[in-house]
Amino acid sequence: MNKILEVKNLHKSFGRLEVLKGINLEIFQGETIVIIGPSGGGKSTFLRCINHLEDYQSGEIIFLGKKIDKHTSNLNEIRTKIGMVFQHFNLFPHMSVLENLILAPTKVKKISKEEAVQKAKVILERVGLIEKINAYPDNLSGGQKQRVAIARALMMEPVLMLFDEPTSALDPELVGEVLEVMKDLAKSGMTMIVVTHEMGFAKEVADRIIFIDKGVVAEEGSPEEIMKNPKNERTKSFLRHIL
């Protein structure tokens, strides 16, 4: 199998506070990895290091065989291959759904507007929002916003998708529609890293679950192993609290 991402001994501090204390991870093509763990444990920071929204102090991040760090010269090109979905959607409110989708393909990848629009329609169809193509983000529900955000990331044809608590800001009744889209994506073979508390989702689509606590990978295993027989005391107590 093709190795998409390798993280070796990653350390990251904010000032004197060390948030990541040596994270190791490998992810292969088509895998879906779910990261769980208490808040403040470094899950989001870890994701943000992968596409270098955050710099890190030591260790290595290797994406498709190339190191990602502050010296990486073609960072923008690499970022087009790593889609990211945020907890608070971060849609561009001054642009319509269509404009949100075609901005990066036309400005970064320089594909023609016609081609981008065609593609946007296909992807909006896929996330079930073709009728909202001309709507503005303010007029969408939280679930619809997040599906547009996923569509926007897919427009760049990423090799890897990062989801940073994509359903945490949603009303409970809107969580399902977003998870459905993510499940479809996982089943279509997309390589994904998902930070979430949705254990049902993890159980259904995760190839591996990683429990990050206090800046380290405290436990790693299949959903079965982690949910039925957690070895680590911290994993046990965490799962007791969220299930």
Place this chain on the structure above:
Amino acid sequence: MEAISVVITNLPFLLLGAWDTLKLTFFSVLIGLVLGTFIGMGRLSKIKVINIPSTVYVEFLRGTPLLVQISIVYFGLPQLGIQLQAYPAAIVALGLNSGAYIAEIVRAGIQSIPKGQYEAARSLGLTHWQAMRYIILPQAFKNILPALGNEFITLTKDSSLASVIGVTELMRRGQFVITRTFQTFSIYFGIALIYFVMTFTISRIVRYVEKRMAVA
């Protein structure tokens, strides 16, 4: 009654000055906007060679009187071999000055946009400049429109200082009329009214644009 008729007979002469005031303000605002946008971004840069000069610029131009700045450009620069006519000198001085104020407005505007907007743009592969141009600045300008309107109005009034270097804008023309007629009160009051009509119109236009942008 003579007081009023003096204003009316001299109105065409004064209105020519008002037109000059408007042009002066317009070109100064243009310089101020371009300068202010870049310096405002510079104030937020993490790169010291960009950040420090931007900060020095803003602090110095806000911390010294506009009258002194106009005098430096018009009377001072010729000693360094840079000779400007009164009208361009006034535009340069007013533009540099408003650039400092607009920089602070732009800086606040950029900071008012949630960080996630910039991060989303960068995560899609946009460069810093593309993120600024397509995502941050359009939203920031919408937010700072009222503050920019204020700055335009301030500049319209401050342009009267150009009269001291002989620019024949509204204030200067008023003084001409007074030396001829000695009607100090009615002419100065008439000038005040003309300034008021200009600033009030600008504030209405800004509010109109604000409303239209709120819809979009």
